[in-house]
Amino acid sequence: MKTQLIKQLHHYLLHNHTDLLIALQEEHRLEHYLKQKVESVSDLLNTFQEENRPAYVIEALCLEELTRDLRPSRFNYMRELLEEEFETDYRRMLQSGILTYELINLIGACEPIFEVFAFGEETEDKRRKP
Numbered sequence: 001m002k003t004q005l006i007k008q009l010h011h012y013l014l015h016n017h018t019d020l021l022i023a024l025q026e027e028h029r030l031e032h033y034l035k036q037k038v039e040s041v042s043d044l045l046n047t048f049q050e051e052n053r054p055a056y057v058i059e060a061l062c063l064e065e066l067t068r069d070l071r072p073s074r075f076n077y078m079r080e081l082l083e084e085e086f087e088t089d090y091r092r093m094l095q096s097g098i099l100t101y102e103l104i105n106l107i108g109a110c111e112p113i114f115e116v117f118a119f120g121e122e123t124e125d126k127r128r129k130p
Helices: 002-016 018-026 030-041 042-050 055-066 072-083 087-096 101-116
Strands: none
Touching: 002 018, 002 030, 002 042, 002 055, 002 072, 018 030, 018 072, 018 101, 030 055, 042 055, 072 087, 072 101
């Protein structure tokens, strides 16, 4: 079950936090990070297994807990914003293969703004309009 959770967490990072995934890979800490995160839900996993819950339910509930501190995805937010508001630039970067790299740069540059506006699940869908 833990192996499956590691795979699912990796998949989640790949699609929602590519920036974090790349940073962890560059630092050679990805495997450690995945194992530590999954280990952090061991008690929850054991409880659900003792309750004889179906495996798919256990995986979904554990993944929900594993990703709680990773939501919302700044990477996805910036990608969607770029695609909606700057479609030409988005398409150009996508076609040239630099989209992920540029999104990571944008997230870094916008870090103070994310903090000032308390970017989180409750504010993720709110955009300031003039």
